[in-house]
Amino acid sequence: MAEADPAIARDSVNEAPAAPTPTRKPWARWALMLVVPLALAVGALLYWQSLSGKVSTDNAYIKQDMVAVSAEVGGRIVEAMVTDGAVVKPGELLFRIDPEPFRLQIAEANAAIAGAQANVIALSNAPELTGTDIEAARSDVAFAEARFERVAALRQKGFSTKADYEAAEQAVVQAREAVRQAEDRQREARARLATGAAVPGVNPQVAAAEARRANAELALRRTEVRSPAAGRIAQADRLQVGQQVVPNLPVLTLVREGSTYVEANFKETDLADMAVGQRAEVRFDAYPDLVLKGRVAAIGAGTGAEFSVLPAQNATGNWVKVTQRVPVRIALEGTSPRRLIAGLSSEVTVFTDTSARN
Incomplete structure (x- = not known):
């Protein structure tokens, strides 16, 4: 029939030959299957190495020694020399009580x-x-x-x-x-x-x-209440002229200068290799770019639950084991370029490698 129809014959002659079907390479699929798990394993190994020799916690806060300042004699405040946030020196007059009765x-x-x-x-x-x-x-x-x-x-x-x-x-x-x-x-x-x-x-x-x-x-000399140390005044809301002072009842709080340290609450499982003198790094939520060096100054004598007002009672049938936290004191080295305020959140990393103690 093709020979009878010359037009069909010409169309058949003008058709291009079909393209060959590409063959799949089996080794590419195997390489992909091997590379992905290998990359995950290498990443996990690098992450584990980055964690080895150190422990970290973000349950840490800045602490400063505070002195509750009170009067040793009672009477009416006739003069107040400081307010909240004032920086005082040792022996500086804070307030005066009416001296006339004495x-x-x-x-x-x-x-x-x-x-x-x-x-x-x-x-x-x-x-x-x-x-x-x-x-x-x-x-x-x-x-x-x-x-x-x-x-x-x-x-x-x-x-x-x-x-x-x-x-x-x-x-x-x-x-x-x-x-x-x-x-x-x-x-x-x-x-x-x-x-x-x-x-x-x-x-x-x-x-x-x-x-x-x-x-x-x-008693007359004690009507002049002076600063016991250098520091910054806080909680001076009761320091008002005319306020009646009760002996030995705190009137204000003095945050001592140079007493800043960090109290980090580490899990009990992190204490196995921790020791006093190990090197530490402290980062602060308030100052993301600030990193301070420090040392482990002391490891707490008890967990936070042990020193709480109402210690946990675990002698019950529904007891659930909870990982305890132990306070670790970190002494800061050097002077901070930013003001450190008591109570600020921080993150502490302690290098537990024995070579990190030096």
Whole structure:
């Protein structure tokens, strides 16, 4: 039929030959199947190597030593020199309590001292201490004895009655008793002027009054509350003029300068190779570009749960084991170019390799 139709024959002659079908290379598929797992294995190995020899935690915070500043005497605040955020030096005046009540106590103590000193002078000049009454009493004894001897001699001659004799004898007894009483009064006066071993050379009444004055002077000095150390003032909301201060009740808080460290709470499973002195790096959420060097200063003596107000009670049937956290103190090295604020979050990496301790 093709030969009968010359047009069909020509179309068949003009058709191009069919393209050959490409053959698949089996080794490419196998290479792909090997490369992907190998790349994953290499990546896992590199990641594991990057983690070996160090432990990290983001459960870490900046800590600073804080001093609760309180007044040792009570009274009304009459002057406040600092506010929140103020930087103070050691011994700098923070606030002053009304000193007038303590000045009155000093005046009262001075009056008590003067009274005690006047009493000492009066006792020193008393007749009981000088012995004049003793001499007078002894003179009375001599007179009574002489009279008794005369009465006794007259009685022997019959010129005196028995009543006169007994009266003269009684007068001698009374005169001798007066001498004894005068001597007792002298010893009592000397005892009032005596000094004890605790305050030799000072009358006890004078010493007591001087002690009251010293106590009042100490209280007066304590009306000026000064900074115990260098640092920054915080929580000074109660530091207001007119505020009544209660002794030993904190009025403000002083964050000590140079006391910054980091407390990192590591899992108990991370402590196997950790030791004091190992090198550490600290990064801060507030300052992403800041990295500070440090050292492990101390490893906590107990977990955080152990020192909590209400420790966990695990003696129950539904107990679930929880990985505990142990506080590790990181001492920072050098000076931070940025201000470190207590409580800021941080991330700590400790290099547990033994060679990292140096």
